[in-house]
Amino acid sequence: MLDERHCAAPVASVRDLKVHFQSKRGIVHAVDGVSFDIRDGETLGLVGETGCGKSVTGRSFLRLLPVPPCILAGGSVTFHTHVVCKACAGVGCEACDGTGRQAGWDRSVDLLGISSEDMRRIRGDRIAMIFQDPGKALNPTLPIGAQIAEVFLQHRTEELIALAGLPPDTVGAIRRFASQSPRFGDGWLLSLPGPRRAQRQRVEESLAKMVADALAETQVPNPGKLMARYPHELSGGMRQRVMIAQALACNPDLLIADEPTTALDVTVEARILELIRNLQQRRKTSVLYISHDLSLVRRISDRVAVMYAGRIVEIGTTAEVFANPRHPYTRGLMAAVPGADTPRGKLAAIRGTVPELVDPPAACRFAGRCPHETGTCRSNDPVLEAITPSHSVACFIDHPAQSGERPTYERVTK
Amino acid sequence: MQLRDYILRRLMVLPVLIIGVSIVVFTLTRIGGSPVGIYLSHEMTPDEVAEIEARFNLDKPVWVQYLYWVRGIAMGDFGWSGVAAAPVADVFPLKLAATMELAFASGLVALFLGIALGTYAGARRNRLPDHVTRIVAVSGASLPQFWFGILLLIIFWAHIGIAPIGRSDAAIFASIAHPTGLYTIDAILAGSPTALWDAIWHLVLPSVTLGYGATAIVARMMRSALVEELQQDYVDAARAKGLAERIVLKRHARRNALVPTVTVIGLTFGFLLQGTITVEIIYRWPGLGRWMADSVLRGDQATLMTYVLFTSVLFLVVNLIVDLVYANLDRRVTLGK
Numbered sequence: 001m002l003d004e005r006h007c008a009a010p011v012a013s014v015r016d017l018k019v020h021f022q023s024k025r026g027i028v029h030a031v032d033g034v035s036f037d038i039r040d041g042e043t044l045g046l047v048g049e050t051g052c053g054k055s056v057t058g059r060s061f062l063r064l065l066p067v068p069p070c071i072l073a074g075g076s077v078t079f080h081t082h083v084v085c086k087a088c089a090g091v092g093c094e095a096c097d098g099t100g101r102q103a104g105w106d107r108s109v110d111l112l113g114i115s116s117e118d119m120r121r122i123r124g125d126r127i128a129m130i131f132q133d134p135g136k137a138l139n140p141t142l143p144i145g146a147q148i149a150e151v152f153l154q155h156r157t158e159e160l161i162a163l164a165g166l167p168p169d170t171v172g173a174i175r176r177f178a179s180q181s182p183r184f185g186d187g188w189l190l191s192l193p194g195p196r197r198a199q200r201q202r203v204e205e206s207l208a209k210m211v212a213d214a215l216a217e218t219q220v221p222n223p224g225k226l227m228a229r230y231p232h233e234l235s236g237g238m239r240q241r242v243m244i245a246q247a248l249a250c251n252p253d254l255l256i257a258d259e260p261t262t263a264l265d266v267t268v269e270a271r272i273l274e275l276i277r278n279l280q281q282r283r284k285t286s287v288l289y290i291s292h293d294l295s296l297v298r299r300i301s302d303r304v305a306v307m308y309a310g311r312i313v314e315i316g317t318t319a320e321v322f323a324n325p326r327h328p329y330t331r332g333l334m335a336a337v338p339g340a341d342t343p344r345g346k347l348a349a350i351r352g353t354v355p356e357l358v359d360p361p362a363a364c365r366f367a368g369r370c371p372h373e374t375g376t377c378r379s380n381d382p383v384l385e386a387i388t389p390s391h392s393v394a395c396f397i398d399h400p401a402q403s404g405e406r407p408t409y410e411r412v413t414k
Numbered sequence: 415m416q417l418r419d420y421i422l423r424r425l426m427v428l429p430v431l432i433i434g435v436s437i438v439v440f441t442l443t444r445i446g447g448s449p450v451g452i453y454l455s456h457e458m459t460p461d462e463v464a465e466i467e468a469r470f471n472l473d474k475p476v477w478v479q480y481l482y483w484v485r486g487i488a489m490g491d492f493g494w495s496g497v498a499a500a501p502v503a504d505v506f507p508l509k510l511a512a513t514m515e516l517a518f519a520s521g522l523v524a525l526f527l528g529i530a531l532g533t534y535a536g537a538r539r540n541r542l543p544d545h546v547t548r549i550v551a552v553s554g555a556s557l558p559q560f561w562f563g564i565l566l567l568i569i570f571w572a573h574i575g576i577a578p579i580g581r582s583d584a585a586i587f588a589s590i591a592h593p594t595g596l597y598t599i600d601a602i603l604a605g606s607p608t609a610l611w612d613a614i615w616h617l618v619l620p621s622v623t624l625g626y627g628a629t630a631i632v633a634r635m636m637r638s639a640l641v642e643e644l645q646q647d648y649v650d651a652a653r654a655k656g657l658a659e660r661i662v663l664k665r666h667a668r669r670n671a672l673v674p675t676v677t678v679i680g681l682t683f684g685f686l687l688q689g690t691i692t693v694e695i696i697y698r699w700p701g702l703g704r705w706m707a708d709s710v711l712r713g714d715q716a717t718l719m720t721y722v723l724f725t726s727v728l729f730l731v732v733n734l735i736v737d738l739v740y741a742n743l744d745r746r747v748t749l750g751k
Contacts, residue, residue, distance in 0.1 A: 064650050124656035131654075136647035141669045141744055150665075154656045180661060230745040246655070 010037035010080060011253050011286045012061065012111075017075035019056050022068055026358040030056045032310035033075070035384070038254065043280065043287040045301030045318070047294055047333070051354050053310040054290045058256045061111060061288070062123050077111040081126050081253055125155040128247035129256040133263040134239035138231035144242050145227025148211045151249045153180035156210070163206035166199060174199050214249045215242070218275060237268035241275065248279055255280070255287045261296070273300055294337050298322055303390075306330045309354055309365035312384060316391030326393040328370045328409075364396070371412050372397065376404035417738075424734050428727075435726040436487075439719050440480050448472060449715035452496030483719070493716025497708045502720050505705075510724075511595025512581060513690050513701035518596075519617050520625030521686055525679060528629045529672070532636020536671070537663055539641050547633060554630025559689050563623040563696040570619060577619050580698050586612045620697045624689045628682045635678040639671035646670070673744045680736035687725055 019031040031053040038044050046054050059065050061077055111119070111127075131137035139147060152160060157179040161170050164178075173186045177200055190200040208227065215223035218241040231239055240260060247255060257276065261269040277300060280287055291297050297304055298318055305315040306327065314327040325331045332350040352369040364370070367377040380401045384394040393399075400406040407413075443449070453466050467473045471482045486493060492502035535547035570577035581587075582597055590604035598617070601609035643649065644667050652666045653659075691703035698704075702721060709717040741747045 059650075062654055064653060120656045120658065122656070123654055129651070129654040131647055131651055133647060137651040139648045139652065139666050139670070140746060141673070142665070150652070150657060150661075151655050181658075232746045243651075 009040055011040045012038045012080065012288075013076075013078045014057070015076050015078070017057065017060060017077060018073035019053070019060055019065065020071045020073045022071065023358070025356075027071070029310050029357045029360055031060070032357070032360065034307075034310070034312050035075075036305050036312060036315055038286050038288055039303075040253075041284050041286055042302040043277075043289055043300055045297035045304045046288060046290045046307060047292060047297050047304060048307035049292055049333075049354060052307045054292075054307050055258055057307070058129070058258050058288060058290050061127055061254070061256055062129055063111065063116075063119055064129070072112055076113070078108050079111050079122070079127065079254070080108045081122075121155075124151050124247075124252075125250045126252055127254045127256065128250070128252040129258065130240070130243050130247050130260040132259040134236060134243045134260075135231065135263065137243060138239055140231055143228050143230055144234070145208065145211050148214055148227075148242070148246045148249060149207050150180065151246055152207060152210050153178065155250050160203060160206055160210070163210070164199070164202040166202070170199075174203065178203050210249075214245045217248065217279065218242070218245045220245075235268075236264050237272065240264060240268075240272050244272070244275060244279070248283065248285070251283055252285060255285050256290070257287055258290045259292070262291075262293075269296075276300075294333055306333070309360070310357055311365055311394065313366065313395070314391075314393045315384065316388070316393075320388065320391040324391075326387060326391075326398055327366075327395045328372055328397070329366050332369075332371075364394075370407075372407045372409060373413055374405040374407045376401045377407060380404065421734070421738070424737075428730060431730060432723070432727060436484065436723055437480070439722045439726075440483060443715050443719050444476055444479075446715070447713070449713065451713045452715070453494070487723075492720045495705075495709070495714055495717045497705060497712055497714045497717060502716050506702075506720060506724075508595055509700065509702045509705050512699060513694070513703060515596045515598065516617065516620055516624060516693065516699060516701060517686050517690060519598075520621040520628065521683070523621060523625045524628035524632055524682065524686075527625075528632025528679075529636050529675065531629070531633040532675070533640060533663070533668055533671075535633065536637040536640030536644065537667075539644075544637070547637065551630040551634045551637075554626045555634070557626070559623060559627065559692045560696065562626065563620075563693055566619050566623060567696060578616050580616065581700055582609075582616050583612050620693050620699055623696070624686060624693045627689065628686055631682055631685070632675065632679055636671060636675045639674045640667055643667040643670045669743065673740065676736055676739050676743065680733055683732050684729060687728075 014037070015035050017031055017034045018029070021028040021030050034053070034057055036044070046057065048054050056065065056070075060072070061079075063072075065072075109118070109122075111122070114122075138144065157175070158168065160178050161168060161175070166174065170178075173183075173189045173196060176182050176186055177190060190196050208224075211227055212223045215226060220226055220238060220241050226234075226238075226242075231242075234242065240263075243260075255276075260276070261272050264272060273296070276287070279285070289297065289301060301318050303316065304318050304321045305312050306321070306329065307313070308329050314321060314325065314330045321330065322334070325334055329350070332348075335348040336350065338347055350369055355365065355368065362381045363379060364373070364377040364382050367373045370377065374396075376396050380396070382394040382396055382399065382401075384392045385399045386392045387398050395407075397407050397409065450463065450467055450470070450472055453470070454463060458466075464473070471479055474482070483493070490503055492506065494500075495502045495505055498505040531547050531550070535544040538544050566577075567579075571579055586609050587597070590600055590606050590609050592600045593603065594600055597613035598610060601607075601613050646667075649662060649667055652662045657665075690699075690701060691707055693699065694701045694703035695707055705717065706721050708714070709721075
């Protein structure tokens with residue numbers, strides 16, 4: 001946790017992101033005007049209950065949403081690529097203000113606006129993603145070595161060719177092999193005895209080495225042997241390690257972790273979290289950690305954003321949000337986490353469920369479930385406003401509307 | 415070597431299955447009546463009939479007849495075909511080659527075209543190519559072969575007059591040697607473009623008729639399997655790696671979608687064999703199917719039993735191949751035990 005980074009430049013800025021879905025009942029406003037920054041090197045925890053738009057927000061970074069039914073209705077996701085500082089190789093020096101990072105090849109791009117070709121260049125290389133269930137996110141019909149190798153073939157062709165001892169101006173079937181764009185007949189061309197076959201074997205050996213190195217990073221035993229295994233032969237924890245190795249293979253600037261430990265049991269969860277933390281700190285990767293588990297997010301995040309019904313209702317440093325939660329929803333979530341002194345059989349819950357997001361009215365999304373709601377909450381839409389420089393909340397309790405009754409924590413209306 | 419053991423084990427079961435099949439085949443055929451009819455003519459006296467029955471051991475108990483039949487098969491004698499007026503063992507390979515050429519041509523087309531069409535449609539779900547493929551596939555699966563075949567015949571043979579009928583032009587057929595019995599292969603071996611063209615040209619209509627239904631089935635299966643696979647997490651994970659859509663489709667989704675499709679392809683093989691009977695009759699194709707149809711009508715039991723026995727064995731072998739391909743595609747499938 002890096003407190004001095006509060007002022008660090010953002011690696012990604014989401015502004016007024018709106019992602020809608022077409023459905024039979026109308027247009028679902030799954031994400032409806034979300035704005036936040038992910039700062040360089042930090043872990044931003046994105047919490048909220050199921051169906052509040054966390055995953056959709058995460059996936060929109062990589063445009064991994066099916067269009068249609070999904071509609072990118074507006075806003076922008078600006079990505080500021082960073083690379084490891086060349087002067088100090090990530091250790092931290094004066095040239096990079098001790099962050100070990102410097103601005104990358106392209107100052108900033110709008111991830112929602114670039115061509116799909118450019119998007120593909122960013123996916124897996126500059127922004128990577130870890131999925132919820134590693135058992136489903138790995139292809140059951142390919143050995144895991146081949147699946148990790150794809151990342152290198154896609155983004156590290158030059159490195160691969162150099163490592164295989166081939167000249168950088170290598171062209172033809174070998175280059176197509178090393179860049180995963182084979183033409184018809186290349187397979188035969190490269191398996192006929194001759195210099196091409198030897199070159200292919202050298203590329204394959206280098207590739208195997210890169211894959212084994214990537215796997216070794218995640219502390220798996222015997223990475224060389226693991227490469228030939230199929231996903232179903234591994235345990236859940238091992239599979240998630242493989243996913244992490246795959247995601248971090250190209251040293252991305254931003255890692256989107258979409259509930260990476262939800263499908264794992266608690267002991268494995270702790271070790272996977274530790275692994276992500278270690279790798280992140282070593283490589284200065286920024287992480288958007290999506291989870292519904294409040295106590296987990298508290299453990300690993302520098303900052304927390306609380307999402308509810310397609311909106312961010314509260315965002316701030318982990319310390320501030322947990323010490324002084326302002327939004328009634330955040331308070332409700334925290335009250336729902338049982339502690340050591342919670343009496344047996346008594347669990348607090350927030351009444352009701354997330355509202356349907358078809359054509360939402362101009363009102364606080366939490367009205368109807370909120371214990372403190374007033375008439376103001378039902379007729380006005382609160383916006384996210386700062387209460388301290390590093391803590392913002394969208395609620396009329398802290399930012400009263402211009403007219404109407406002001407809700408307070410003391411007054412329980414429901 | 416697990417794979418070799420598995421194949422050996424499956425092959426060892428084969429004789430047992432064949433004996434079982436042979437008993438069923440023999441019994442069912444005998445229920446249809448005595449096979450002596452095919453050897454008789456109207457002028458024969460009862461004494462002559464009795465003499466023929468004795469010659470073919472038809473005066474013995476049925477189970478002894480079965481043993482005689484099995485002994486004959488073991489010695490390469492499958493009996494006398496009244497329809498072909500020759501020993502079954504002599505005619506069978508020639509007819510088989512004709513049928514195999516037809517079945518291969520349509521089977522391979524169905525395999526590749528079906529998978530290609532299914533992939534194309536599945537990747538463009540609910541868009542125009544998907545709808546067009548759906549129409550093609552549904553019509554292919556629902557048009558009866560005898561109707562579709564006759565329709566093609568009326569259009570291309572009777573009206574336009576460009577399509578030939580039968581298996582080859584007699585003069586061209588006589589001009590080359592026939593070591594394999596597959597005319598297209600024979601023509602290539604003989605290096606004769608005229609003969610090759612003739613062989614292919616004769617194949618077109620029959621194999622289109624035969625292959626249409628199978629293509630439709632494979633395409634539909636492939637399409638729905640692919641649509642399902644494309645919604646899986648690993649497809650998004652592959653996209654998240656930055657892979658081109660082409661690679662996501664071919665290496666990831668299609669490979670998984672092939673797993674259920676392969677099973678269907680194995681079953682389609684039976685559909686093809688059954689179809690050869692209709693198609694060979696329509697196009698006067700001198701293969702097993704037409705021979706069998708004639709044999710059924712004339713009670714040529716020796717031929718029928720050989721045919722059923724042969725197709726059963728073929729089916730067992732095809733299923734073994736399907737299982738092997740299946741296990742190779744999906745490593746979660748364990749062979750054996």
